[in-house]
Each structure stands twice: as structure tokens, then as C-alpha cells.
Amino acid sequence: MSILGTGWRLPAAAALLALSAAGAHADSAKASRYYEDALKRFERQDIDGAVIQLKNALQQDARMLTVHVLLGKALLMRSEAAAAEIEFNEALSQGINRAEVAVPLAQALVAQGKQAEVFKQPALVPEGLPDPVRKQLLLVRAGAASDLGDPTRAQAQIELARAIPPDNADAWLAEVPLRVRARQFDQATAAAERGLQLAPGNAEALYQRATVPHVQGRAEEALKGYDQALAADPRYLEAQLARAGLLIDLNRDADALAQAQAALKLAPTEPRALYLTAVLAERRGDAASARKALKAVTDELDPVPIEFIRYRPQALMLNGLAHFGLGQMEKAKPYLEYAQRQTPNSPLSKLLAQVYVAEPNLDRAAEVLDSYLKAYPGDGQALVMMATLQMAQGRHARAAALMQEALKAKDAPEFRTALGLSLLRSGQSGDAVGELEKAFQRDPRQSYAGMALVSLYLRNGQAAKAVATADKLVKQAPGNPTMWMQLGLARRAAGNLPGAREAYEKAGQFDKGLVEAQLGVTRIDISERKFDAAQARLDALIKADEKNADALYEMALLSEARGQTAEVARWLTRAADVSSARNTRADLALVAWQLRQGQPGPAQEAAKRLLAKTPEDPQAMIAYAQAQLANRDTNGARITLTNAARRSGFGADPLAQIAALQLDARDLAGAAYSLDKALQSAPRHLAALGLSSTVALQQGNPALAEKQARQVIQLRPQAAIGYTLLADVAQARRQPAQVLEALRKAHEVQPTSGSLLALMRALSQQDPAGKAAQDLGERWLKTHPSDLAAWKALGDAQARTGAFPAARRSFETALKLRADDVEALNNLASTMIRQGEPAAAAVVAERALAKDPRNVAVIDTAGWAYHLSGNADRALQLLRDARLREPNSPDIRYHLAAALAKAGRKAEAKEELDAALRSTAFESHKDALFLSQTLR
CATH class of the missing domain: 1.25.40.10 (Tetratricopeptide repeat domain)
Structure with missing residues (x-):
């Protein structure tokens, strides 16, 4: 029974309503407490905490307009523009006065790249709004119109805003970026000055005024302006970022880093500040820190849909630059293309051109650069890039002309670097060295000039200069592994193997994944004959990646150093099989190796596989032609070389190489064509x-x-x-x-082994009995005791004058320098024959034969030694082989005749002798005449 009695009843529906009202009251109270806490957090800039509390409030009461509005503003501050737009629209649907959300809603739309929507949404019509709100909305609309490429409409919005009293700084400062974008610098400065009159000492006004000289290149004036802005407000982020960027341009890297770090303290994930630290890290050679900072930039901007920032050139540029710096060209491309549409013919064109080059799309790259250079004809960096592009397309003369034109306007180190590189590519290495030296001397940060000089010095045998230049590169960028690799290369060439090892190990420390550094150490191990250490290192690399073409290639070099001849071709074949069409080093090495080993058939097969991999590559055609020549397919080689000349464009280096082979193929007309084409491109190509x-x-x-x-x-x-x-x-x-x-x-101006040998040969030809050639060689070897070629040439000169003991000593010294030198072995054997030691000579000749079994001179020497030592069977075998290989040699035919006569084959011997005696000028002529008389 009810305590109220049986007559009293509370209607069921009313009871439920009463209970619901009580619960709603309790939830609203909670929601209110959450909101108040969120508001306090918002006011002290704890935006993340505010968002959490506001969402808690909405769970308690989803109809609180104040929560939706504040949540929208907080989300907008967290760059969550799409979510902010939802909150503002929800507030509008619940009946909020549009004046409360019109400005932040417009800002949210702009942040999403929806600039056009700002002019379409009914809630964002300026008319009917209170003056302060209408003024702010008009300024947002001005920015949106500017983004849409409508400066007239943008200026009209600003004028409308300015007409609303009171006349304040905002309307004038909004005009500055609009005028700067239109390159109307006088109007931009006037607007900034008016803003400062209305708001003296205002940080934003001071900043906007400084942007004008910054864009115009008046660096010191701009820096002073940014300093004034930061004096007014040390926490003004835009001024901090602009100042840091300007300090980088002024090469004040330490100051720039301090400024960028100050910006990061205010905004730890600010992409612009992160990017600036990446630039500075790269400058000081800290590749790891640079990549880390660039990755932080992309981590911040990649999650933002590209449509949101399509009207934000700076954000597009930053992410494009960051991906570019990380080598992610495909990811960089859309950001840079969007940015370029917003700011056509801006410096972004240069980056975009590099992306197109990487694709490769050289025509598109040239188109972008050409358009940019029409707007900025004196831009040195763009001229350098265009010259580099011309070089890539084989137009080296055009590249050199571009840089010479640039130098007329400004003698800049980077221009001289590009000119030097273009001269180098056109084959004018002497002129190139001069330009590159000037560039590097004036600015040691011209790393491309320095690296090119290292290569040129090494090519010219100037190892000391190469080491000195590489040392400077390392000092300039001590954390850059590439520079340490250059130093290792130079030190190795200079014979400083411990120093080279140290450099390669340093490179590996700075980049743990740098395989080339490990390979550099491996090459030192091989040079120091630490074959087991080299083997272990290469085994580990190949185990980690069995398709590591570079490691497989080095394994071939190790096999060669160990004398494992059969293994060399196997490793080169494996390397060639896994190499791409862009990496044909192993293929080319395999062809060259097989040619050196006297294996023309396998060499031609390897060259065919190379051509199948890259059928349009002139270098592949050149290798195939070399194989054809080795196989005595002269006509085929001529055809191949003609095709190679056509596909080489106007590249002087490959055309000169082709012409040299055409001379070997006795194609004088073809060689003349190739050389004429080369000299059109590079008239000074040596x-x-x-x-x-x-x-x-x-x-x-x-x-x-x-x-x-x-x-x-x-x-x-x-x-x-x-x-x-x-x-x-x-x-x-x-x-x-x-x-x-x-x-x-020739020997006076360039005293080298080559010029010495040419002079010694001429002296010997003009005075076979004299000692002038010997004296010249002996004087040279007193100061160049390790010159293998000179020892062999001296031995030849001594043998020609009958000084066989001295000749023997010279050849033996040569073999101490290189034990398997075929020429020295053969000539030593010949000398031993002259000294009456044919049996010992045969042993030496066999060593030469093992190394080069197709060498006719070696076969003849060995055969003659066996004949004189009484081994008739081996002698006949070898001398018949030599005669088949070189039937026009009277000496070989005499040697065979003598062996045949001794074996009792007089008729055959007489036939060979008659053929030999058709010539009257050969070394064995007197002996042949005597033998002929005995056979009558």
C-alpha cells in the first residue's frame, strides 16, 4: 500500500518527464563545469587540454552553443580546420547568431583550401554583420580572393574594410602581402608605413614592412626591420622565421641556427623552423640531422590533405622541399607543381626542374627553366641548372656559352663551377681546371667544383693536389660522408693506404648504411693484400643482399688480385646479371676482362647481352665494337661504331673514343665524321x-x-x-x-713515362748502335725507379745494342715490380735465348704463355726456345700456332722453317723459308739465308 493512500496517482508520463529533467539538469551542470575549465585552459593556451574538456562537455550536453563555438576555435588553432568547420556549422544549425562564427568559419574554409566557399556561403555575407565582425570578414575575403588569383577583388575587399571606422592597422597590413605578391613594392611599403602610423611599435606592422626589402633582396634593411619587430614582441614567430631564413642567405649560419631554435621553442613542430634547421645541418655536413629534420617536416605536413594547402605556396613549398631533400621526388612533385601554379616563375621553378630531371623528363625541365629565365634572366642558379641540363643533353658548347654569358654580368663562384663542369664535359679539361680552381679558391663551399677538381687531379696524376683539395672539402663539411669518400679516394691514389682507410671508415661512421664506404675499406684490404679481411667484408655484404651489384663487382677485383682468373669472369657475370640498365659497370668490365684474357668469343657474347640490356647506349655499342674488332669482324665494327656516333649526340668524349676505334677499324671516313661532330660541339676538345x-x-x-x-x-x-x-x-x-x-x-713539357718511351724509340730507330736511348732511360730511372714501362724500354734498348747482361737485369727488375708482366717475361726469355740459355728461357716463356696464351710474340718466343733446347715436338706445336696467327711475320716463318728442317720435313721447311725470304728486312734474315743454302 502506498503511503500516500490509494486515491493518489502520479501520471506515468509526467513521472518520466520529471526524472528526465532532473538528469538533464545534472548533465548540464557537468557540461558547464567542463566548459569553464576548458575556457580557463584556452585562455592560458593549453589548447589540447581545452579540446579534451570541451569534448567531455559535449558528451554531457551536445546542445551547448558555447561549447561548439569554443571547440571550433580550439580545433582551428590546432590546424584541424575540417573539424572546426563542423563545429561552427553545428552552432549555426542550432541557431547561433552568425556574427559569432562568421570570421572563424571563413578562416576554417580558407585553411582547407575552400577559398571559393567563402564567397558562396550565406552565413558569410558581410552585409548585416556588426562593423567589427564585417571588417574582419572582409579582410579574410581579401586573402581568399588573392589566393584565387583575383587581386582586383582582393583590393576591393580591403577598401571596403578600410571604409569601416575606425581606420586601424589591420586593413592596411592586409594590403602589404597583396602588393608584394603583385611586385608593387612602393604601394606595399606605403601600406606598411600607414599601418605603423596607426599602430606605432606594432610587431606585425614592423614585420610586414620588413618583408618588402626582403623580397627585393635588400638583406641588411630587411634584417634591421625583423630585429625591430622582435624587439616589439620577442615571441613573434613570423619575424623569427623570416629572420632565420635571411641569416642563412647571409651565410651567418650560427646566428641563423640560434634563431631557428628560438622559433622551435615557441612552436616545436613548426615545419618552417624544422626545415631551416635541416638546411643548416646540411651546410655543416650533418646529413643525419638534416634528414631527421626533413622527416619531421613531412610528418607534420603529409597528413594534411593537399587540397587544404593548395593556396598556401609556403606550405606546399616546404613539403615539396622536404621530400626533395629526402630524395622522394615523386612525393615532392605534386607539392611543387601546386606551389608553382600559385607563384609562377618563382624560384620554385628551379626545384621543379630538378624533379623533372630525376624522372627523367629533360624536355619538361628545360621548359620550366626557360620560362623562369625569361622572367629572371640574371638568376645564376637557374643559369647553372640550365647549363647542367644542356650538358645532360650533350650540348656542352651551349652550356659553356650560358655560363660565360652569366659571368659577364656577375663573376660568381657558382657560375665558374658550372662553366668548369661544362668545359670538362666538352673535353676541355685544361680550361675546366682553371675555372674550377678559381671557383673553389673563392668559395670552398663550391663542393661540386672541389669534387670535380679531385677527379681531374687524379686523372692527371696530381695526387698531392687531389689530397689537398679533398682535405678542404672535409674541413668545409666534416660531417658529410661524401667528402670523406673523396678524401679516401685521393689518399689511396697518393699511396697513403692507412689514411685512405681512415677516411673510408669515417664516411661509414657518418652514414652506417653507406655500402660504398665499406667497399672503400675492402679496396684498401686488397691493396694491402689482406685478402681474408676483404673476403669477409664482401661475404657479409652479399649475404645481406645477394643482388648487391657493387659487392659482386668488388669480389671480381678480389679474385683478380688473388690470381683466381676463372673466378673473375664468374663474379663479373653475376654482377652484370643483377645490374640495372643504368648501372652497366660490371657488363663493361666483363667485356674488357674477356678481351684482356684473349677470349674474343665470350667477350662478344657479353657485349651482346649488354646491348640487349641497353640497346641505345653508345658505351654499350663501343664495347660491342671492341669485341667485334677482337673477333676480326672489321665490317661489323664499322657499322656498330657508325650507329654509336649517331646516338652519341654531340658529346665530344664518346665521339673521340668512337673515332679512335674507327681508326683501328681502318674507317678513316667514319673517324673523320665522328671527330668533325665532336669538334662542332667542343672546338677545343684536346x-x-x-x-x-x-x-x-x-x-x-x-x-x-x-x-x-x-x-x-x-x-x-x-x-x-x-x-x-x-x-x-x-x-x-x-x-x-x-x-x-x-x-x-714533349718530354720537356710533360716528363712522363709515355713521353720518355716515345723519345727512346726515336733515338733507337735513328741510332740503333748508339747509347743515347740507354743513357736517357738510365737517367730517368734514377729518379723514377718504380717505372715499369721505363725498365722494359731500357731493356729493349740494351738488347738492341747487344748489351744482353744489362738487358736481362732491366727485365728482371721490371718483373720485381710486376711478376706477371707478359711483355717483360717475353723479353727476358728472348734475352736468355741470346745468352745461350734456351731451356731456362722456355720456362720463363711458359709463364708468359700461361698469362696470355694468344699472344703471338710469346708463342713464337716459347717455340723458338723449345727448338733451341731440343724439344722438337713442343717447338713445332707452338711455332705452327704462331705462323697461323701471324703468317706475314718473316721471323716466325723462319723459326718454323728451322724447326721443320730439324725434324726432317725439308720440303715444308723450304716452303716456309721461301715465304720468309720474300722480305729482306727482318731480324733473322742472315740466319734464314744460311738455312736456305743448307736445304738446297
Whole structure:
């Protein structure tokens, strides 16, 4: 029974309503407490805490308008523009006055790249709003119109805002970026000054005024303006970022880093500040820190849909730059393309061009750069890039012309770097060295110039200069592994193996995954004959990646060093099989190795596989032609080389290489065509000029040959090649005195082993019985005791004058320098035969045969040694082989005749002897005549 009695009843529906009202009251109270706490957090900039409490409030009461509005503003501050838009629209649907959310809603739309929506939504019509709100909304609309590429409409919105009293700074400061974007700098400065009049000492006004000289390149004035802005408000982030960027431009890296770090204290995930720290890390050679900072940039911006920032060139640019710096070209491309649409013909064009080059889409890259250079014809960096692009397309002369044009306007180190590189690519290495040295001397940060110089010095045998330059590169960027690799390469060439090892190990410390550093150490191990250590290192690399083409290639080099001849081809084949069409080093090495081993058939098969991999590559065609020549397919080689010349564009280096092979193929017309094409692109290309002189001489035009030889001398007066060419001309004209004069000059200006040997040969030819050649060689070897070629040449000269004991000592010394040198072994065996030791000579000749079984001279020497030592069967076997390989050699035919006569085959011997005696000028002529008389 009810305590109220049986007559009293509370209606069921009313009871439920009463209970519901009580619960709702309790929930609203909780929601209110959450809101108040969120508001306090919002006011002290604890935005994350505010968002949590506001969401808690909505769980208690989803109809609180104040919660939706504050949550929308907090989300907008957290860059969650889409979520903010939802909150503002929810507030509107619940009946809030649009004046409360019009401005932040417009800002949320702009933040999402929905600039057009700002002009379409009914809630964002300026008319009917209170003046302060209408003024702010008009300024947001001005920015949206500017983003949409409508500066007229943007300025109109600003004028409407300015007409609303009171006249304050905001409306004037909004005009500054609009005028700057239109490059109306006077109007921009006037607007900034008016803003400062209305708000003296205002940090934003001071900042906006400083942006004008910054864009105009008046760095010191801009820096002073940013300093004033930060004096007014030390926490003003935009001024901090702009100042840091300007300090980088001024090469004040320490100050820039301090400023960027100050910005990061205010905003730890600010992408612009992170990017600036990446730039500075890269400058000081700290590649790891640079990559870390760039990754932080992409981590911040990648989650933002690209549509949200499509009207934000700076955000697009930053993410594009960050991905570019990380080598992620495909990811960089859309951001840079969007940014370029917003700011056509801006410096972004240069980055975008590099992305297109990486694709590769060289035509598109050239189109972008060409458009940019029309707007900024004096931009040195763009000129450098365009010149580099021209070089990539084989237009080296055009590249050099671009940089020479740039230097007329401004003598900048980067211009000289590009000019030097273009001259280098066009084959004018002498001129290139001069330009690169000037660039690197004036600015040691011209790393490309420094690295190119290291390569050139090494190529020219100037190891000390290469080491000095590489040292400077390392000092400039001590944390950059690439520079340590350069130092390792230079030190190794200079013979400083411990120093080279140290450099390679340093490179590996700075980049743990740098395989090339490990391979560098491996090469040192091989040079120091620490074969087991090299093997272990390579085994580990191949175990980690069995398709590591570089490690497989190095394994081939290790096998060669160990004398494991059969293994070399196996490793090179494996490396070639896993190499891409862009990495043909192993394929080319395999062809070259098989040619050196006297295996023309396998070499041609390897060259065919290379051509199948990269059928349009001139270098592959050149390798195939070399194999064809080795297989005596002269006609096929001519066709291949003609195709290679056509596909080489106007690249002087490959065309000169092709022309040299065409000379070997006795295709004078083809060589002349290739050289003419090379000289069109690079009229001062040394190798092409030299070969052209040789071609002219062979075509019976010594006058032209002499003219081109003198051109070479004019270009490189301190190089031997021009004087050597003059000696060839004099030889053709039968002017022995002029031959010696030219070769003496060649050796004087460039005292190398090559110029020495040429002079020694000429002296021996003109005075076979004299000692002039021997004396020259002996003087040279007193100061160059490790010159293998000189020892062999001295031995030859001594043998020609009958000084066989001295010749033997020279050849034995040569073999101490290189125990398996085939020429030294063969000549030593020949000398031992002359000394009456044919049996010992046969042993030495067999060593040469094992190394080069197809060498006719070696086969003949071994056969003759066996004949003289009484081994008739082996002698006949070898001498028949030699005669089949070189039937036009009278000495070989005499040797075979003697062996046949001794074996009792007189008729066959007489036939060989008659063939030999058709010539009257060969070493064994007197012996052949005597044998002939005994066979009658």
C-alpha cells in the first residue's frame, strides 16, 4: 500500500518527464563545469587540454552553443580546420547568431583550401554583420580572393574594410602581402608605413614592412626591420622565421641556427623552423640531422590533405622541399607543381626542374627553366641548372656559352663551377681546371667544383693536389660522408693506404648504411693484400643482399688480385646479371676482362647481352665494337661504331673514343665524321683535335695534321700530345731531326713515362748502335725507379745494342715490380735465348704463355726456345700456332722453317723459308739465308 493512500496517482508520463529533467539538469551542470575549465585552459593556451574538456562537455550536453563555438576555435588553432568547420556549422544549425562564427568559419574554409566557399556561403555575407565582425570578414575575403588569383577583388575587399571606422592597422597590413605578391613594392611599403602610423611599435606592422626589402633582396634593411619587430614582441614567430631564413642567405649560419631554435621553442613542430634547421645541418655536413629534420617536416605536413594547402605556396613549398631533400621526388612533385601554379616563375621553378630531371623528363625541365629565365634572366642558379641540363643533353658548347654569358654580368663562384663542369664535359679539361680552381679558391663551399677538381687531379696524376683539395672539402663539411669518400679516394691514389682507410671508415661512421664506404675499406684490404679481411667484408655484404651489384663487382677485383682468373669472369657475370640498365659497370668490365684474357668469343657474347640490356647506349655499342674488332669482324665494327656516333649526340668524349676505334677499324671516313661532330660541339676538345690530326695525316694531308697539332699545343702548351703529333707529321715527311726535336720538347713539357718511351724509340730507330736511348732511360730511372714501362724500354734498348747482361737485369727488375708482366717475361726469355740459355728461357716463356696464351710474340718466343733446347715436338706445336696467327711475320716463318728442317720435313721447311725470304728486312734474315743454302 502506498503511503500516500490509494486515491493518489502520479501520471506515468509526467513521472518520466520529471526524472528526465532532473538528469538533464545534472548533465548540464557537468557540461558547464567542463566548459569553464576548458575556457580557463584556452585562455592560458593549453589548447589540447581545452579540446579534451570541451569534448567531455559535449558528451554531457551536445546542445551547448558555447561549447561548439569554443571547440571550433580550439580545433582551428590546432590546424584541424575540417573539424572546426563542423563545429561552427553545428552552432549555426542550432541557431547561433552568425556574427559569432562568421570570421572563424571563413578562416576554417580558407585553411582547407575552400577559398571559393567563402564567397558562396550565406552565413558569410558581410552585409548585416556588426562593423567589427564585417571588417574582419572582409579582410579574410581579401586573402581568399588573392589566393584565387583575383587581386582586383582582393583590393576591393580591403577598401571596403578600410571604409569601416575606425581606420586601424589591420586593413592596411592586409594590403602589404597583396602588393608584394603583385611586385608593387612602393604601394606595399606605403601600406606598411600607414599601418605603423596607426599602430606605432606594432610587431606585425614592423614585420610586414620588413618583408618588402626582403623580397627585393635588400638583406641588411630587411634584417634591421625583423630585429625591430622582435624587439616589439620577442615571441613573434613570423619575424623569427623570416629572420632565420635571411641569416642563412647571409651565410651567418650560427646566428641563423640560434634563431631557428628560438622559433622551435615557441612552436616545436613548426615545419618552417624544422626545415631551416635541416638546411643548416646540411651546410655543416650533418646529413643525419638534416634528414631527421626533413622527416619531421613531412610528418607534420603529409597528413594534411593537399587540397587544404593548395593556396598556401609556403606550405606546399616546404613539403615539396622536404621530400626533395629526402630524395622522394615523386612525393615532392605534386607539392611543387601546386606551389608553382600559385607563384609562377618563382624560384620554385628551379626545384621543379630538378624533379623533372630525376624522372627523367629533360624536355619538361628545360621548359620550366626557360620560362623562369625569361622572367629572371640574371638568376645564376637557374643559369647553372640550365647549363647542367644542356650538358645532360650533350650540348656542352651551349652550356659553356650560358655560363660565360652569366659571368659577364656577375663573376660568381657558382657560375665558374658550372662553366668548369661544362668545359670538362666538352673535353676541355685544361680550361675546366682553371675555372674550377678559381671557383673553389673563392668559395670552398663550391663542393661540386672541389669534387670535380679531385677527379681531374687524379686523372692527371696530381695526387698531392687531389689530397689537398679533398682535405678542404672535409674541413668545409666534416660531417658529410661524401667528402670523406673523396678524401679516401685521393689518399689511396697518393699511396697513403692507412689514411685512405681512415677516411673510408669515417664516411661509414657518418652514414652506417653507406655500402660504398665499406667497399672503400675492402679496396684498401686488397691493396694491402689482406685478402681474408676483404673476403669477409664482401661475404657479409652479399649475404645481406645477394643482388648487391657493387659487392659482386668488388669480389671480381678480389679474385683478380688473388690470381683466381676463372673466378673473375664468374663474379663479373653475376654482377652484370643483377645490374640495372643504368648501372652497366660490371657488363663493361666483363667485356674488357674477356678481351684482356684473349677470349674474343665470350667477350662478344657479353657485349651482346649488354646491348640487349641497353640497346641505345653508345658505351654499350663501343664495347660491342671492341669485341667485334677482337673477333676480326672489321665490317661489323664499322657499322656498330657508325650507329654509336649517331646516338652519341654531340658529346665530344664518346665521339673521340668512337673515332679512335674507327681508326683501328681502318674507317678513316667514319673517324673523320665522328671527330668533325665532336669538334662542332667542343672546338677545343684536346683528344678530338689530336685524333683529327692523326686522321688528316693518314689521309695524306700533313699540312692539316700539322695545323691541328699546333692547335693542340696552343690549347695545352704544357702537354706532350701536341708535340708528339708534330713528331708524327715530321716522321711522315721523313724529317728525323724534327722528329727528335718535337719528342724532346714533349718530354720537356710533360716528363712522363709515355713521353720518355716515345723519345727512346726515336733515338733507337735513328741510332740503333748508339747509347743515347740507354743513357736517357738510365737517367730517368734514377729518379723514377718504380717505372715499369721505363725498365722494359731500357731493356729493349740494351738488347738492341747487344748489351744482353744489362738487358736481362732491366727485365728482371721490371718483373720485381710486376711478376706477371707478359711483355717483360717475353723479353727476358728472348734475352736468355741470346745468352745461350734456351731451356731456362722456355720456362720463363711458359709463364708468359700461361698469362696470355694468344699472344703471338710469346708463342713464337716459347717455340723458338723449345727448338733451341731440343724439344722438337713442343717447338713445332707452338711455332705452327704462331705462323697461323701471324703468317706475314718473316721471323716466325723462319723459326718454323728451322724447326721443320730439324725434324726432317725439308720440303715444308723450304716452303716456309721461301715465304720468309720474300722480305729482306727482318731480324733473322742472315740466319734464314744460311738455312736456305743448307736445304738446297
